[in-house]
Amino acid sequence: MEDGIDFLRGFMRNTExxxxxxxxxxxxxxxxxxxxxxxxxxxxxxxxxxxxMCRTGSAERIVLRTxxxxxxxxxxGRAIREVSSIRRWTSPVTDGPARCRACRxxxxxxxxxxxxxxxxxxxxxxxxxxxxxxxGRDGCAECVMRTSRALDQMDSGIRRVVSDMGERR
Numbered sequence: 001m002e003d004g005i006d007f008l009r010g011f012m013r014n015t016e017x018x019x020x021x022x023x024x025x026x027x028x029x030x031x032x033x034x035x036x037x038x039x040x041x042x043x044x045x046x047x048x049x050x051x052x053m054c055r056t057g058s059a060e061r062i063v064l065r066t067x068x069x070x071x072x073x074x075x076x077g078r079a080i081r082e083v084s085s086i087r088r089w090t091s092p093v094t095d096g097p098a099r100c101r102a103c104r105x106x107x108x109x110x111x112x113x114x115x116x117x118x119x120x121x122x123x124x125x126x127x128x129x130x131x132x133x134x135x136g137r138d139g140c141a142e143c144v145m146r147t148s149r150a151l152d153q154m155d156s157g158i159r160r161v162v163s164d165m166g167e168r169r
Contacts, residue, residue, distance in 0.1 A: 020052025027052060027059035031066050038064045040072050046080070046119050053084035079161050086157040087115060090150050100143065105134050107147045114151060123155040 020029040029052050031038045039045055049062055049072070058081045062072040072080065090111055100106055114126030130151075134144045 020056050022056045022059060025060045027056055027062045029062065029064050031064050038066050038070060040064065040070060040076070043119055046083075047115075049080050050084050050087055050118070053080060054087050058084065075164075079164070082161045083119075083158060086154055086161075087118075090114075090154045099137065103135060103140075105130055105140075105144055105147070107143065107150065110147050110151070114154065119158070122158065123151050126151045126154075 019033075020027055022028075027049075029049065031048075034048075036042075036044055040049075045064070049064075053059065053062070060073065060077065062077055062080060064070040064072070101108070103109075110126045110129045113129045114122045117123075117125030127148075130144060130148060134140045
């Protein structure tokens with residue numbers, strides 16, 4: 001079953017063919033190479049827009065380049081910008097020692113799992129990685145605690161964005 005999920009995740013995230021680039025204050029994402037139909041409200045498109053904005057920086061508008069371009073702006077564009085910002089500040093700042101990079105509970109791995117579950121199960125997926133006993137080395141408990149707090153901040157930030165979206169309707 002896990003192999004099927006990995007296949008599906010690989011199918012949905014086609015990062016080799018979907019490129020994002022800034023053109024002034026517009027983020028243009030070329031969706032023509034994606035195997036999915038661009039639907040701006042779908043989990044896959046939201047995830048792709050957030051990832052592209054994280055790589056290129058904030059933009060006022062987003063254009064999904066397809067046979068017929070789709071523009072995202074206003075409240076939806078603002079939500080993507082805010083979530084991209086959350087993603088950037090929850091990313092690990094440093095790699096840390098080699099033993100930390102290899103740890104199954106490293107912040108990098110926890111956040112990678114969390115953002116792979118975005119937008120529906122982000123915090124749940126991150127918490128799954130943190131579940132269990134942490135390695136007993138110096139600093140491990142503090143690292144796990146900091147990572148857990150980052151997940152909490154990520155959760156509250158995403159909830160705030162979702163709440164703001166509901167109020168603007």
